[in-house]
Each structure stands twice: as C-alpha cells, then as structure tokens.
Amino acid sequence: MKRRTRANRPAYRHPGNMFVPIAQQAKRSVISIRAQLRPAKPQRSGSFAIPFGWPYADDAATTESVGTGFIIRSDGYILTSEHVVHNAESIQIKLYNGDKYAAELIWCDPVRDIAVLRIRASKPLPAMPLGSSGKTKVGELVISVGNPLGLEHTITTGIVSAKNRRMASTKNKKLYEDILQTDCAIHPGNSGGPVINLNGQAIGMNAFVVKDNHGLSFAIGMDCIKQHIRSFLPREAGSE
Missing domain, CATH: 2.40.10.10 (Trypsin-like serine proteases)
Structure with missing residues (x-):
C-alpha cells in the first residue's frame, strides 16, 4: 500500500485550510x-x-x-x-x-x-452554537455564510475590524446596538446570516453595509440579540 504524500493529499485537508471544517458544519x-x-x-x-x-x-x-x-x-x-x-x-x-x-x-x-x-420539521434540525460578541476580540478571523444575490450558502472570510459600534437611521427607524464591524464581503441577500468565529459559534448577525463602500460590513452582536430573544433560546445556549 502506497503511503499518501503531500502532493497527492487533498488540498482541503491541509492544516492551513482552517475554514473548511467550520464552513462544512456551519452551512448545515x-x-x-x-x-x-x-x-x-x-x-x-x-x-x-x-x-x-x-x-x-x-x-x-x-x-x-x-x-x-x-x-x-x-x-x-x-x-x-x-x-x-x-x-x-x-x-x-x-x-x-x-x-x-x-x-x-x-x-x-x-x-x-x-x-x-x-418551521415544523419532522426531525430535529442542526442548530448553530451561539457565541459571545462581548468576548470576541478585534482582529479575530471570522466567516460569513449567506445567500448573496440568491447564491445559496456562499462563504466569505475576514476579520473583526471593530466592536461596540452604535448606529441609527431616522429614515428607516432602525437602531443598531453592539455592532461588530468586519471586512467580510457582503451583498444583497446576506441579511440575517451569521458571522462565525473559529469555534464555529455565531457571534453576530449580518445587518447592513455602508453605502458605496465594499470594504465595511456590520453585524448585530450576539450578546445584544440574546437579550431580546432569550425566551426562544434553549437553556444550554449562550455559553462560550
């Protein structure tokens, strides 16, 4: 039996491809x-x-x-x-x-x-673990999963660029608190998708981008979201 060498090993198994297992799990x-x-x-x-x-x-x-x-x-x-x-x-x-x-x-x-x-499914569904935006550090690697322009389960990567932003829009009557700023590529259809850390936990939910600037995207921090949806979370959720 031939020993598998680096040359014929699948590239996705390279230890540097840290996002592959996270993405495969998260997309479910x-x-x-x-x-x-x-x-x-x-x-x-x-x-x-x-x-x-x-x-x-x-x-x-x-x-x-x-x-x-x-x-x-x-x-x-x-x-x-x-x-x-x-x-x-x-x-x-x-x-x-x-x-x-x-x-x-x-x-x-x-x-x-x-x-x-x-939704009412016939069997249990794969829930995503929820992490903490408060414990997240600026500079952390993150991935975003969404459906930009209807292209389902698209993965983009970036870093947490800043934390604790607060933005409001009087025209839209929106108040965004505990905002995580990232440089993940975001497009129409990504709204509501998760921002995920390297532990596979959702630390935020994509919300909006700055007009005419493709290098900045913003997500609502998960700690803020948990405060408002706590009654819908399982008892074990929310732990880091």
Whole structure:
C-alpha cells in the first residue's frame, strides 16, 4: 500500500485550510429565505447605510425579499433580520439539504431589526452554537455564510475590524446596538446570516453595509440579540 504524500493529499485537508471544517458544519444550520411581500410603498434607506436584504422590486405589486437566517433551536426556531420578512404575507425557507418549509413569524423587533421564525420539521434540525460578541476580540478571523444575490450558502472570510459600534437611521427607524464591524464581503441577500468565529459559534448577525463602500460590513452582536430573544433560546445556549 502506497503511503499518501503531500502532493497527492487533498488540498482541503491541509492544516492551513482552517475554514473548511467550520464552513462544512456551519452551512448545515444556515437557511435561505424568500418572503412574498404585501403591496406597499417601498422602504428607503438612511443616508449612512443601506440594508442588504431589501426587496429587489419596487413596484406596487407584491414583491419578493431574499435573505438568510440560521437555526438556533433544533425544534425549528430560526433567527434572521426583521427587514427580510417585513410586511411579508408568506415566508418560505430552504434548508441546506434542499427541503423547503413554510415559516411562521414568531416574534420581531422592527427597530432593532431582529426576527424569529419557526418551521415544523419532522426531525430535529442542526442548530448553530451561539457565541459571545462581548468576548470576541478585534482582529479575530471570522466567516460569513449567506445567500448573496440568491447564491445559496456562499462563504466569505475576514476579520473583526471593530466592536461596540452604535448606529441609527431616522429614515428607516432602525437602531443598531453592539455592532461588530468586519471586512467580510457582503451583498444583497446576506441579511440575517451569521458571522462565525473559529469555534464555529455565531457571534453576530449580518445587518447592513455602508453605502458605496465594499470594504465595511456590520453585524448585530450576539450578546445584544440574546437579550431580546432569550425566551426562544434553549437553556444550554449562550455559553462560550
């Protein structure tokens, strides 16, 4: 039997490819969202930033919003951005294995841009571990998983560029607290997707990007989110 050499070993098994196992595990907990919206006047963004999950169409007919979410409980609870499902008359999610479900909006906070959905699956779902944005350090390597432009389960990487940002938009009536700034590549459809540390834990939820600047993206810190969705979390969640 020939001994496997470095030359014929799969490149993804190289110890330098630290993101491969994290991405493979994380993608199982990330879902895509398509929400059919009630006819309404399109929402406009504030001057400092543009959310990247607003509906693509802007006519008076029912439009579709595309975004991302991730499973936080094995019994079907999902975390996402409120603006992804705002004014939705129906919400459909798609799991990593291709299964599709109608989702119910369980709770939302339009001001802080947080929403919790639920689906009724026939078996337990792979929930993503939740980490701590407070314990996260500037300079940490992170990955983002989402559905930019409808391209499902796209992985991008970067670092935590800054912490504890606070931004508000009077036009959108949004208040973002405990913001993590990263340089992960983010595009329309990434809203509601997780920012994940090297332990495979979600430390934030992608929220918006700065207008006309492709090098900055912002996520709501997980510690802030936990304060508002604690009743929807399993008892063991929240530990580092």
